[in-house]
Amino acid sequence: MTDRITAPAAGQAGEGFLSLKGLTKSYGGFAAVDNLDLEVPKGELVAFLGPSGCGKTTSLRMIAGLVPATSGRIVVGGQDLTEVPTHRRDMGLVFQSYALFPHMSVARNVAFGLEMRKVGKDEIAQRVKEAIALVHLSGKEEHRPSQLSGGQQQRVALARALVVRPSILLLDEPLSNLDAKLRDEMRNEIRDIQKRLGITAIFVTHDQVEALTMCDKVVVMNQGRLEQVGTPVDLYETPKTAFVAGFVGRSNRLKATARDGVAEFAGESFAAQAGLSGPVEIMVRPHRVVLSAAGADATAGDHRVSGIVARTIFAGDILQYDVDVAGQIVSVELATRGGETVLQPGAAVTLSWRRQDVFVYGTAA
Amino acid sequence: MSAAAAIAPPAPVSEARRSGLALVVLLIAPIALINALGFLVPVLNLARMSFYEVEPTGAMREVYTLATWLTVFKDTFYAELILNSITVSLGITLLTLVCSYPIALYLHRSSGTWRTILLVLVISPLLTSAVVRTYGWIAILSDSGLVNNALSAIGIAPLRLMFNKTGVVIGLTEILMPYMILALLAGFGRLDPRIEEAASTLGAPPFTIFRRIILPLTLPGIALGCLLCFVLAVSSFITPKLLGGGRVFLLATEIYDQAIVTLNWPLAATLSILVLVIFGGALVLYTRALRAIM
Numbered sequence: 001m002t003d004r005i006t007a008p009a010a011g012q013a014g015e016g017f018l019s020l021k022g023l024t025k026s027y028g029g030f031a032a033v034d035n036l037d038l039e040v041p042k043g044e045l046v047a048f049l050g051p052s053g054c055g056k057t058t059s060l061r062m063i064a065g066l067v068p069a070t071s072g073r074i075v076v077g078g079q080d081l082t083e084v085p086t087h088r089r090d091m092g093l094v095f096q097s098y099a100l101f102p103h104m105s106v107a108r109n110v111a112f113g114l115e116m117r118k119v120g121k122d123e124i125a126q127r128v129k130e131a132i133a134l135v136h137l138s139g140k141e142e143h144r145p146s147q148l149s150g151g152q153q154q155r156v157a158l159a160r161a162l163v164v165r166p167s168i169l170l171l172d173e174p175l176s177n178l179d180a181k182l183r184d185e186m187r188n189e190i191r192d193i194q195k196r197l198g199i200t201a202i203f204v205t206h207d208q209v210e211a212l213t214m215c216d217k218v219v220v221m222n223q224g225r226l227e228q229v230g231t232p233v234d235l236y237e238t239p240k241t242a243f244v245a246g247f248v249g250r251s252n253r254l255k256a257t258a259r260d261g262v263a264e265f266a267g268e269s270f271a272a273q274a275g276l277s278g279p280v281e282i283m284v285r286p287h288r289v290v291l292s293a294a295g296a297d298a299t300a301g302d303h304r305v306s307g308i309v310a311r312t313i314f315a316g317d318i319l320q321y322d323v324d325v326a327g328q329i330v331s332v333e334l335a336t337r338g339g340e341t342v343l344q345p346g347a348a349v350t351l352s353w354r355r356q357d358v359f360v361y362g363t364a365a
Numbered sequence: 366m367s368a369a370a371a372i373a374p375p376a377p378v379s380e381a382r383r384s385g386l387a388l389v390v391l392l393i394a395p396i397a398l399i400n401a402l403g404f405l406v407p408v409l410n411l412a413r414m415s416f417y418e419v420e421p422t423g424a425m426r427e428v429y430t431l432a433t434w435l436t437v438f439k440d441t442f443y444a445e446l447i448l449n450s451i452t453v454s455l456g457i458t459l460l461t462l463v464c465s466y467p468i469a470l471y472l473h474r475s476s477g478t479w480r481t482i483l484l485v486l487v488i489s490p491l492l493t494s495a496v497v498r499t500y501g502w503i504a505i506l507s508d509s510g511l512v513n514n515a516l517s518a519i520g521i522a523p524l525r526l527m528f529n530k531t532g533v534v535i536g537l538t539e540i541l542m543p544y545m546i547l548a549l550l551a552g553f554g555r556l557d558p559r560i561e562e563a564a565s566t567l568g569a570p571p572f573t574i575f576r577r578i579i580l581p582l583t584l585p586g587i588a589l590g591c592l593l594c595f596v597l598a599v600s601s602f603i604t605p606k607l608l609g610g611g612r613v614f615l616l617a618t619e620i621y622d623q624a625i626v627t628l629n630w631p632l633a634a635t636l637s638i639l640v641l642v643i644f645g646g647a648l649v650l651y652t653r654a655l656r657a658i659m
C-alpha cells in the first residue's frame with residue numbers, strides 16, 4: 001500500500017495537481033475524447049459541462065484508469081499515472097449508475113474502501129457512521145441497495161466515495177436523481193467536504209446552473225473536444241465560441257454575414273474578429289437587451305435596432321418579448337417591478353445593447 | 366383487458382384475491398396432473414414394491430415384508446455403497462464446478478458472435494448421447510488409449526485411468542460440464558462490470574475483487590449448478606458402468622444390476638427410494654444455502 005499516493009506533492013509552478021495532456025480516446029475511428037488538455041490546481045472543484053455524449057464519462061473513466069487512453073498522459077501531483085492500475089490511483093469515483101455492491105448492506109458498501117486501505121476496525125465504524133449521517137441515511141445502515149430508492153442509492157454511492165478521502169474525487173452526475181431540495185443540500189455538502197479536506201474534484205454535469213454555482217472552474221466540452229475552460233464569470237461574460245455562448249446561459253443567435261471583420265445585421269454594424277468574412281452568428285443575452293418604445297430616446301447601448309413585438313410572455317418575475325428584427329427573432333427579458341405597461345404584439349420597439357454584451361462568431365459555411 | 370378493467374367497478378379485495386388464486390390453480394393444474402400421473406404414481410408404486418417379498422428364486426410375491434429394508438440397513442455393503450455414491454458424486458460436482466467456472470465467467474463476459482460461437486460449443490456435447498461420449502473417453506483413457514500411448518511414447522509407465530474411480534470421475538465431469546456451465550450462466554445475472562470497476566476505484570486489487578465481489582455475486586449460480594450436477598452424478602449409470610467396468614460400486618449402477626441382471630426388484634426399489642431421499646436432502650441443503658446467500 002506504500003505505492004498509493006497519499007501525501008500529494010505540491011504541483012510545480014504553472015502546473016495543476018491533476019494534469020491531462022493530450023488525452024484521447026478513440027473507439028474505432030470515432031474520437032469520444034479528443035486531445036483534452038487540462039490543468040486542475042489542488043483543492044479545486046472543476047465542472048465538466050457538456051451535452052449528452054460529449055465524452056464526459058469517458059474522460060472520467062480514463063482519469064480513473066477504467067479505460068485505457070488511446071494517447072495522452074494523466075499526471076497527478078507530478079506522478080505519471082497513465083499506466084498505473086485503477087486500484088492504486090487513490091481516486092474516488094461516483095458512478096452515473098451508482099454501481100453499489102448489491103450483496104452488501106449500506107454500511108458494508110461504505111466501509112469497503114476503508115477496508116481496502118487497511119484502516120482499523122474502530123475507525124472504520126466511526127467514519128462509516130459519519131459518512132452515512134452526512135448523506136442523511138442514518139438508520140438505513142443495514143439496508144441492502146435494492147431496498148433503497150434511486151436517490152438514496154445515489155447518496156450511498158456518494159458516501160462510499162467520500163469516506164475514503166481520495167486525493168481526487170470524480171463525480172459523474174452524482175445528483176441527477178435527487179429532488180430539488182436534497183440536491184441543493186447535497187451540493188453544499190459536497191462543496192463543504194471538498195473544501196474542508198482540500199480534495200481536488202471533477203464534477204460532471206449537464207446542468208449549467210450546477211456547474212456555474214458550485215464550481216471554481218468550468219470545462220465546457222462538445223463532441224469530445226474542450227471548448228473553453230474558465231471561471232463561471234469568464235464563461236458567461238466572455239464565451240470564446242458560439243457553442244459556449246449558446247450552452248452556458250441563454251442567448252439570442254442571429255444569423256448575419258461579415259465582411260472584413262464587420263458583421264451587418266438590421267442596418268447595424270458589429271465588430272467581429274479582424275479580417276473575418278462569411279456567415280457569422282451574432283449573440284446577445286436576452287436580459288442584456290434594453291427595450292424601449294420606437295421613437296423614444298434609447299439611451300443605453302452602443303448598438304440599436306428596431307423591430308416589432310411578435311410575442312409577449314409574462315412569467316411573473318420575468319417579462320419576455322420576442323421581437324421580430326429584420327425577419328429574425330430577438331428575445332428580450334425584463335425583470336418585472338410591477339406597474340410597467342405590457343406591450344402587445346404589433347408594437348414597434350427599439351432594442352439596444354452594449355458593445356461588451358455582443359459576441360460575433362464565424363460559422364462554418 | 367385494460368379497457369374492461371377501467372369500466373368494471375373495482376372488485377372487493379377478497380374477491381380479487383379469490384379470482385387470482387383460481388387463476389394460479391388453473392395454470393398449475395396441467396403440470397400438477399402430469400407430475401402426479403408420470404412421477405408420483407410410479408414413485409408410490411416403487412415404494413410399495415420395496416416392501417414385497419422376494420423368493421430365493423428371485424420371483425416377487427405380493428406379500429408385504431420389511432426384509433429388504435432391514436437387509437439394506439444391516440448390511441454394511443449398502444451403507445458403503447451410499448456413502449461411496451455420495452462422496453464420488455460430490456467429488457465430481459466439485460471438479461465440474463472448478464472446470465466450468467472460468468469458462469462460464471469468460472462466456473458471461475464475451476459478447477456478439479464470439480459469445481454465440483462459444484455458447485454453441487458449450488451446448489453441442491449435449492446433442493451427442495452420453496454413451497457415445499463415454500466411448501470417446503474409453504478411446505482416450507484405456508490401456509492402449511490416447512493418453513497411455515502418448516505416455517509410453519515418452520517412456521512413462523502406463524496409468525490406470527479406466528475401470529476405476531478415476532475414469533468415472535473424469536468421464537462424468539466432462540459429461541456434466543455443459544449442465545454446470547449453463548446453470549452458472551443462469552445464476553450470473555447479478556454480475557455487473559460497473560460494480561467490479563467501483564471496487565477497483567475503491568482500491569481493491571483484482572483478486573480481492575474476485576473474492577469479495579465476483580464470488581459472492583455468483584454463489585446462486587454455483588449453488589444451482591452444484592445441485593444439478595450432484596443429482597445428475599448420483600443418478601447416472603451408463604458412464605459409471607462403462608468406465609467403471611463393474612469395479613466401481615455406485616447406487617445407480619447397483620439399482621440397474623438389481624433390476625435388470627439379478628431381477629431383485631424389491632431391492633432395486635428400496636435403493637431407488639434411498640436415492641430419492643438423498644435428492645431430498647440435497648434440495649433441502651440447496652434451499653438453505655440459497656437463503657443464506659441472498
Ligand SMILES: Nc1ncnc2c1ncn2[C@@H]1O[C@H](COP(=O)(O)OP(=O)(O)OP(=O)(O)O)[C@@H](O)[C@H]1O
Binds near residue numbers: 027055056096206
Ligand atoms: N465502449 C464504447 N464503445 C464505443 N463508443 C463508446 C463507448 N463508450 C462511449 N462511447 C461513445 O463515446 C461518446 C462519449 O460517451 P460518454 O459516455 O463519455 O458521454 P457523456 O458525455 O458521459 O454523456 P452523458 O451525459 O449522456 O452521460 C458517446 O458518443 C458514446 O457513444
Ligand SMILES: [Mg+2]
Binds near residue numbers: 056057058096172
Ligand atoms: Mg455520462
